[in-house]
Amino acid sequence: MLKNYFKIAIAVLRRRKFFTFISLFGISLTLTVLMVLAAFIEKVTNPVYPGDKNSRSLYIKRLTYTSKKGWINSGGSSFYFLTHYAGSLKTRVKMAIVSSNTSSNAYVNNKKIVIDMKYTNADLWNIANYQFIEGKPFTPDQINKADRVAVISERTRNEYFGDAVTVVGKYIEADNISYRITGVIKNVPEIEEVFYANMFLPYTVAKSDYRNKDFWGDYSAILLAPSEQLVTKMHTEYEQMVTRIPIPDNMKKDFDTLHSDADTYFETFTRGFFGNADNAGYARFLLFMSLFVLLFMLLPTVNLVNVNITRIMERSSEIGVRKAFGASSKTLVYQFITENIILTILGGIIGVILTIIILQVINSSGFIPDLDLTINPVVLLYSLLACLFFGLLSGVYPAWRMSRLNVVTALKAQ
Amino acid sequence: MIRLQNIEKVYRTDTIETLALNSISLDVAKGEFLSIMGPSGCGKSTLLNIMGLLDTPSKGDIRISDQKTDHLSDKQLAQFRNQKLGFIFQSYHLINDLQVLDNVELPLLYRNTTAKERKELATEALAKVGLSNRIKHFPTQLSGGQRQRVAIARAIVGRPEIILADEPTGNLDSAMGNEIMDILINLNRNEGTTIVMVTHDENMAHKTHRLVRLFDGSQVQ
Ligand SMILES: Nc1ncnc2c1ncn2[C@@H]1O[C@H](COP(=O)(O)OP(=O)(O)OP(=O)(O)O)[C@@H](O)[C@H]1O
Ligand SMILES: [Mg+2]
Numbered sequence A: 001m002l003k004n005y006f007k008i009a010i011a012v013l014r015r016r017k018f019f020t021f022i023s024l025f026g027i028s029l030t031l032t033v034l035m036v037l038a039a040f041i042e043k044v045t046n047p048v049y050p051g052d053k054n055s056r057s058l059y060i061k062r063l064t065y066t067s068k069k070g071w072i073n074s075g076g077s078s079f080y081f082l083t084h085y086a087g088s089l090k091t092r093v094k095m096a097i098v099s100s101n102t103s104s105n106a107y108v109n110n111k112k113i114v115i116d117m118k119y120t121n122a123d124l125w126n127i128a129n130y131q132f133i134e135g136k137p138f139t140p141d142q143i144n145k146a147d148r149v150a151v152i153s154e155r156t157r158n159e160y161f162g163d164a165v166t167v168v169g170k171y172i173e174a175d176n177i178s179y180r181i182t183g184v185i186k187n188v189p190e191i192e193e194v195f196y197a198n199m200f201l202p203y204t205v206a207k208s209d210y211r212n213k214d215f216w217g218d219y220s221a222i223l224l225a226p227s228e229q230l231v232t233k234m235h236t237e238y239e240q241m242v243t244r245i246p247i248p249d250n251m252k253k254d255f256d257t258l259h260s261d262a263d264t265y266f267e268t269f270t271r272g273f274f275g276n277a278d279n280a281g282y283a284r285f286l287l288f289m290s291l292f293v294l295l296f297m298l299l300p301t302v303n304l305v306n307v308n309i310t311r312i313m314e315r316s317s318e319i320g321v322r323k324a325f326g327a328s329s330k331t332l333v334y335q336f337i338t339e340n341i342i343l344t345i346l347g348g349i350i351g352v353i354l355t356i357i358i359l360q361v362i363n364s365s366g367f368i369p370d371l372d373l374t375i376n377p378v379v380l381l382y383s384l385l386a387c388l389f390f391g392l393l394s395g396v397y398p399a400w401r402m403s404r405l406n407v408v409t410a411l412k413a414q
Numbered sequence B: 001m002i003r004l005q006n007i008e009k010v011y012r013t014d015t016i017e018t019l020a021l022n023s024i025s026l027d028v029a030k031g032e033f034l035s036i037m038g039p040s041g042c043g044k045s046t047l048l049n050i051m052g053l054l055d056t057p058s059k060g061d062i063r064i065s066d067q068k069t070d071h072l073s074d075k076q077l078a079q080f081r082n083q084k085l086g087f088i089f090q091s092y093h094l095i096n097d098l099q100v101l102d103n104v105e106l107p108l109l110y111r112n113t114t115a116k117e118r119k120e121l122a123t124e125a126l127a128k129v130g131l132s133n134r135i136k137h138f139p140t141q142l143s144g145g146q147r148q149r150v151a152i153a154r155a156i157v158g159r160p161e162i163i164l165a166d167e168p169t170g171n172l173d174s175a176m177g178n179e180i181m182d183i184l185i186n187l188n189r190n191e192g193t194t195i196v197m198v199t200h201d202e203n204m205a206h207k208t209h210r211l212v213r214l215f216d217g218s219q220v221q
Helices: A002-015 A017-045 A079-084 A140-144 A154-160 A228-244 A265-274 A282-314 A316-324 A329-365 A377-403 A407-412 B044-051 B074-084 B100-109 B115-128 B144-156 B174-191 B202-206
Strands: A057-066 A072-076 A094-099 A102-108 A111-120 A132-135 A149-153 A171-174 A177-185 A199-202 A219-224 A257-263 B002-012 B017-028 B033-037 B059-064 B085-088 B162-166 B194-198 B210-215
Touching: A002 A017, A002 A329, A002 B100, A017 A265, A017 A282, A017 A329, A017 A377, A057 A228, A057 A265, A079 A094, A079 A219, A102 A154, A102 A171, A111 A154, A149 A154, A154 A177, A228 A257, A257 A265, A265 A282, A282 A329, A282 A377, A316 A329, A316 A377, A316 A407, A316 B074, A329 A377, A329 B074, B002 B044, B017 B044, B017 B059, B033 B044, B033 B174, B033 B202, B044 B162, B044 B194, B074 B085, B085 B144, B100 B115, B100 B144, B115 B144, B144 B162, B144 B174, B162 B174, B174 B194
Parallel strands: A111 A199, A149 A177, B033 B194, B033 B210, B085 B162, B162 B194
Antiparallel strands: A057 A072, A057 A219, A057 A257, A094 A111, A094 A219, A102 A111, A132 A177, A149 A199, A171 A177, B002 B017, B002 B059
């Protein structure tokens, strides 16, 4: 039976090449877009290198003041603020404090290269799992002594010194200051804001003084909880502490509330796009994504319904014949839905192949450096399920209409 | 075998009401070969469709093999048609997307049969109509006469007790028509299949056991 459905499905698809093409194109393109997007979101929000302890970490980035009058003022956090307040949390075991990147210029053989620099404390090397091609991180001792030492990325090494040379102990000059190299790490994707840089320096050598008592500054913190279970506790502890932080005198006149949040890695993204100082935007993100996927999938579905309905007239003779020879309405509904599912699954398979190709192209094009996009098996599964679901959906109504055709009218229609 | 009692069929459209059949009562005996004749539009096809349970009468009663048919559900109707009836149409009504063999297998698909059985039975039926060498062809690659023979093979593959044929030779020349007619006569003679055939051809009609004439929806002979 199924084999027969398959035969007729393939025959119909081949006969109506144009419609088949349009339908398959719609389905596979939609899936491709969704899966590439998912691969992207997945990679961006779940870095494995170097942030391999994300499930145990919380991130503090923005510091925001609001007033009852509706004024909002937001900026990064200062080194002082982070060490003083986040640093006093009982739950955390480690805390990396890293600055945002500043780009500086270096010249090699009269060629300018741009280096993204990041200032950090020693815990970054413990929280993130940077892979050292050679050398090692600078030590807490070197940081305390404000030594001019640096860890550089493979890319910067290649640009500055040339490929595959040993550089530990050599000096690199950026913005007219020389730093002694202690290690070289594998490149980090630029999109991983907190972890990415081409040159890491001790925070003690930063131009802006880390002792400045202003709350606003250039830094973010990564808090590491002892275990995944304690992340929530750490979050609550920080939340409660923030409510007790006194607002600095120079801010009191304009603002009455201070906001600082310890977010999961994922929330740092959703807060940026969908949230605000009070709301991590996670729920909104989910809602937005579901709506987006639904609307996006609706297009090929409506298209399929349309194609299917136009096919009814064309196939009415077949329906009449099948009924005359013993097909019940129910059997015909099954047949038609099966055909539709075959079509959508074909579309799904093409979509997966297209996705693999596109991801390969994106990965090898260097469009986003060091980002290695892969198909997520969970997303793949959901995509195929979505395919099935929409295949059913787009088949049910036309199939129902088809099966209701009166035999005599159906036979006459030819 | 088939008993029609006071069958009436009215077609209603927005503007007119057509009385396509006017109190027809007819008995077809088991093993009988009956032909129906009459001018175009007199209701022959309508009558045949009602006998084949493809259409329902506006009034009246149909019994097939002493079984009342008016209360059957869609599923039961389908099963009934599948087991007892075989149809042959003037314009063949083959499924062009399927090969000859698959077309002939069609009625068996809606029964409990294995693929192997289906293939055997279909091949056998095609042999009976002399088309053994065309099983992999598609209907569009066949002549009219060949297509009608495929349609006959499809109608007989499930060994129905009754075959209903609506102008089976209507689209064919007389030589082809005679060949088709011979197949039907043999089927009636050898297998005892009850056949009801609508025709415009007096010669064909005279080869059958009995002739019923319709005029304007009423039986005149
Ligand atoms: N679906 C319908 N709606 C309205 N009127 C119909 C319908 N089907 C048939 N009729 C009418 O019923 C009458 C009988 O039609 P039928 O098809 O049974 O004629 P016929 O005897 O088979 O003619 P022919 O020899 O041309 O095939 C005709 O007047 C036709 O116009
Ligand atoms: Mg007719």
